[in-house]
Amino acid sequence: MDGNGRWATNRGWPRLVGHRKGAERVKEIVRASSDLGIGWLTLYAFSTENWKRSTEEVLGLMAIFARYIQREAEGMAREGVRMRFIGDRSRLDPKLQRLMAGIEAKTAHLKRLNLTVAINYGGRDEIVRALRGLACDAAEGRIDPRDLTEAAISARLDTHDLPDPDLVIRTSGETRTSNFLPWQ
Ligand code: IPE
Ligand code: MG
Numbered sequence: 002m003d004g005n006g007r008w009a010t011n012r013g014w015p016r017l018v019g020h021r022k023g024a025e026r027v028k029e030i031v032r033a034s035s036d037l038g039i040g041w042l043t044l045y046a047f048s049t050e051n052w053k054r055s056t057e058e059v060l061g062l063m064a065i066f067a068r069y070i071q072r073e074a075e076g077m078a079r080e081g082v083r084m085r086f087i088g089d090r091s092r093l094d095p096k097l098q099r100l101m102a103g104i105e106a107k108t109a110h111l112k113r114l115n116l117t118v119a120i121n122y123g124g125r126d127e128i129v130r131a132l133r134g135l136a137c138d139a140a141e142g143r144i145d146p147r148d149l150t151e152a153a154i155s156a157r158l159d160t161h162d163l164p165d166p167d168l169v170i171r172t173s174g175e176t177r178t179s180n181f182l183p184w185q
Contacts, residue, residue: 004173049123081113
């Protein structure tokens with residue numbers, strides 16, 4: 002997702018209005034993807050760089066994520082949507098972390114649409130976390146560094162159970178990839 006803030010600013014509204022509108026739009030996109038038979042949809046909701054925004058905007062976004070999970074849980078379960086999250090959760094509010102784990106468990110058996118939301122996600126950060134884990138395993142003798150393969154690294158990424166993307170849409174019209182799934 003991109004351009005929500007500018008969309009609101011251009012209309013003379015606070016950026017958070019754009020984020021709220023964006024969350025509404027997400028519901029439509031999820032439904033439309035499911036209707037079109039798209040099996041995998043990944044939304045970049047909050048990047049590791051987004052912490053630099055104002056406290057008000059960061060807290061507002063976090064509140065939108067929590068509300069989305071709470072309000073949409075039932076409907077997603079009914080429509081066969083499996084929800085997952087990628088990114089480093091350790092920095093998120095424990096209450097939000099619990100909501101995330103809860104909906105992941107509640108929808109784990111569903112198959113119609115795999116919806117993944119990236120929160121506190123950064124592609125480089127994801128690779129660093131994966132390599133740190135592998136380095137620890139090597140240092141402690143659990144793996145031989147010579148066995149390190151692409152597959153071994155892929156298996157350690159947050160996306161280990163996701164296919165690589167076929168199409169990336171950046172909604173603002175920018176064409177930078179901005180740390181989104183660089184390995185994948
Ligand atoms: C929404 O749009 C994506 C999020 C990071 C939540 P932006 O917040 O990137 O809006 P712009 O790009 O500043 O307009
Ligand atoms: Mg942006």
